[in-house]
Amino acid sequence: MTIINFFCAAVLASCPLLFGTLGEVLTEKSGNMNLGVEGMMYIGAAAGLGGAYYYEKAVSSPVAAVSVIIALVCAFVFASLGALIYSVITITFRANQNVTGLALTIFGVGLGNFAGEAMGNAAGGYVFVSNVTKNAFNAPLFPSLSNLPVVGKMLFSYNFLVYLSILLTVALALFMNHTRHGLNLRAVGENPAAADAAGINVMRSKYLSTVIGGGITGLGGLYIVMNSANGVGGVWVHNCVSGYGWLSVALVIFAMWNPWRSMLCAFIFGALSVMRLYIPLGIPDQIYIIFPYIATVIVLIAVSLRKKRENQPPSSLGLAYFREER
Amino acid sequence: MEGTKREPFVRIAKRDDISKGKAFLIRVAAVLAALLVGAVIILILNHNPVEVYTDMVLGSLKSKTSRVETIKIMIPLLGCAVAITPAFKMKFWNIGAEGQLLAGAIAATYFALFHHATMSRPVLLSGMFIAGTLAGGLAGLIPALFKAKWGTNETLFTLMLNYIILGIERYLQNGPWKDPKGTGFPIIAMFDRSARLPKVFGVHIGWIIVLLLVAAMFVYLKYSKHGYEISVVGESERTARYAGMNVSKIIIRTMFVSGAIAGIIGYLTVCGADYTLNEGTAGGVGFTAIAVAWLAKLNPFTMIGFAFFLSVLSKGSNTIQTNFKIPASASGVLTGIILFAMLACEFFISYRVIFRGHKEKEEDGNDDN
Known part of the structure; x- marks a missing residue:
């Protein structure tokens, strides 16, 4: 039974990573390396929590579905606004992508904590959502199916965000490989000058993919705040994202910019992050906790050791595109 | 047409x-x-924005204690900004100053905890300094080695080391280095008097060391052969290769310097400011330092101004938290x-x-x- 519980916990823990990774894959495919994922996750988390909280305050008997939709929209929109700032500065103003991304992280981490605490102060302590919203985020989407032996728990016991992230994986894979817009986007990431010459609107592709990608990472933040693994979901905890955004950026490399592999990699890292609760290895907790980070380092090294043609990043990644300087 | x-x-x-x-x-x-x-x-x-901004400035500069506090925030900030400067100039995105600082702090703490009785004060303080420098340098060296040899992504490598070194610190604090005289709460003991840095004008001597580092870094980047090599590699690795420079060596050497300076700042923080090591020793300074370094366009002297500005902001934020919630x-x-x-x-x-x-x-x- 432990192994099944471990599997389920790993899936739950991998969900925010998957949102973060998918968002960043979409972003990087356009040639934009947005290191602000951590910041956008914070913004999404605070905005989503705030949206649901103020909705609940405004009506006498909150409806779970409405609360969920408001939280999702707020998280997505505010995180994508963060990505929009990044886009304006890097795409239009041609600033250095690394530094702008780091600035977005500084800004977003500050803003998320700031908003979370300001809302808490206004509420007189902590800002938290009622059990109605919390349950809507945490309850299994298929309660009847989840009672099936073994498979039920492994496949059908998760909350709706998990299934949403899987749907998103499928959608992103289809988009990138089978639609004109997706192929155009990849062309932009590989060689913006050639894409421009072929009549693709490079600016628009870059803006759209970065902003939408940012919104998707915001959903990861929302997941963290609503479905915290510590069992205290639905409340603002100072510094709650704690590196998940950065892990997502690393996972993009591990996943080789491929949505399907993102799912696998996120699962592995989700498993690593909850392993200590299920498989005691007799090592101190503080060391066990850093396993995902150690694994990231190992993976980074391994990926750089075997350079294959297909695991390369989009060739224009990190470079600003100057049409006038072609 | x-x-x-x-x-x-x-x-x-x-x-x-x-x-x-x-x-x-x-x-x-x-x-x-x-x-x-x-x-x-x-x-x-x-x-009222005017009131809040005024309160921030007053809260960080009005009284002597608040000025000392502001300078205490400024020392590691300026130091780390100087530390990451050579790396950033080389376009090596070292966002691991935090971890390198902590590595230096851990190494210095080892001597403070276990050798304060056997060493004289000057020997102890210099030993801690050397240990901190080397440990910080080593933490910078590891990602540089992989970057130079295989092109491993340095941004994420240095960042992951932050979390890993923080994990090691937490382990030491909760396990082997836990204060035996403590009340069960996992903290590391306060340093012996002999392991504390002296004060000059009310602030620990670290501010002099950091100012010296600023000047040294300016000279190093502007007038030394190393500094020239760093800027060439930063502009274009291919040009550097074509000019016959050993790019790998330059990357590794520069990152050692970068990490070592961060390590010195770690030493200053534990021996000068906190007199102990805890998980907040680095406290996010590595990231704010990136802001300082970049705002100053990687000019060490300009960094003094921006580090001061952001320290006022940081200290002032604590004040407005108390006064305005x-x-x-x-x-x-x-x-x-x-x-x-x-x-x-x-x-x-x-x-x-x-x-x-x-x-x-x-x-x-x-x-x-």
């Missing part, structure tokens, strides 16, 4: 050059614009906005925006961030 094609609404052209005064004015305007955005946020929270995270928000504004304004320094219909003379320095 010529007649039917309309001139685009805006065109962007590279500026040939811009006077230093004008560039400076654009940057000042950017910072002011950022503070204005901050004022709007304060207004949204139903406070505005969360202290406000300093992160403001730092981020200022960075955004400065990054965006660089565009108006290097390019001209020409609107349709305006003739060549038009120069636009507008800033909309």
Whole structure:
């Protein structure tokens, strides 16, 4: 039974990573390396929590579905606004992508904590959502199916965000490989000058993919705040994202910019992050906790050791595109 | 054809050059614009922006204790900004100053905890200094080795080391280095008197060391052969190779220097400011230092000003938290906005925006961030 519980916990823990990774894959495919994922996750988390909280305050008997939709929209929109700032500065103003991304992280981490605490102060302590919203985020989407032996728990016991992230994986894979817009986007990431010459609107592709990608990472933040693994979901905890955004950026490399592999990699890292609760290895907790980070380092090294043609990043990644300087 | 094609609404052209005064004015305007955005946020929270900003400045500079506190925030900030400068100049994105600082702090703490009885004070303090420097340097060296040999992504490597070193610190604090005389709460004991740095003008001697580092880094980058090599590698690795430079060696050496300086700052923090090691020893300074270094355009002397500015912001945020109940995270928000504004304004320094219909003379320095 432990192994099944471990599997389920790993899936739950991998969900925010998957949102973060998918968002960043979409972003990087356009040639934009947005290191602000951590910041956008914070913004999404605070905005989503705030949206649901103020909705609940405004009506006498909150409806779970409405609360969920408001939280999702707020998280997505505010995180994508963060990505929009990044886009304006890097795409239009041609600033250095690394530094702008780091600035977005500084800004977003500050803003998320700031908003979370300001809302808490206004509420007189902590800002938290009622059990109605919390349950809507945490309850299994298929309660009847989840009672099936073994498979039920492994496949059908998760909350709706998990299934949403899987749907998103499928959608992103289809988009990138089978639609004109997706192929155009990849062309932009590989060689913006050639894409421009072929009549693709490079600016628009870059803006759209970065902003939408940012919104998707915001959903990861929302997941963290609503479905915290510590069992205290639905409340603002100072510094709650704690590196998940950065892990997502690393996972993009591990996943080789491929949505399907993102799912696998996120699962592995989700498993690593909850392993200590299920498989005691007799090592101190503080060391066990850093396993995902150690694994990231190992993976980074391994990926750089075997350079294959297909695991390369989009060739224009990190470079600003100057049409006038072609 | 010529007649039917309309001139685009805006065109962007590279500026040939811009006077230093004008560039400076654009940057000042950017910072002011950022503070204005901050004022709007304060207004949204139903406070008077002028009062809040005044309170921030007074809270960080008015009394002697608050000035000492501000300088204490400034020392590691300026030090880490200096530390990451050579790496950033080389376009090696070292965002692991935090971890390198902590590595230095851990190494120094080892001597403070276990050798304070057997060593004389000067020997102990220098031993701690050397240990801190080497440990920090080593933490910088590891990602550099992999970057130089295999091109491993240094941004993420250095960042992951932050978490890993923090994990090691937590382990030491909860396990082997836990204060045996403590009340069960996992903390590391306060350092013996002999392991504490002396004070000069009310602040630990670290401020002198950091100022020396600033000057040394300026000279190192501007006048030494190493500094020249760093800027060539930063501009173009291929050019550096073509010129016969050993790029791997330069990367590894520079990152050792970068990490070592961060390690020294770790030593200063535990021996000068805190007299102990805890998980907040680094406290996010590695990230704010990136803001300082970049705002100063990697000029060590300019960093003094920006480090001071951001320290006032940081100390001031604590004050307004007490007085106005505005969360202290406000300093992160403001730092981020200022960075955004400065990054965006660089565009108006290097390019001209020409609107349709305006003739060549038009120069636009507008800033909309």
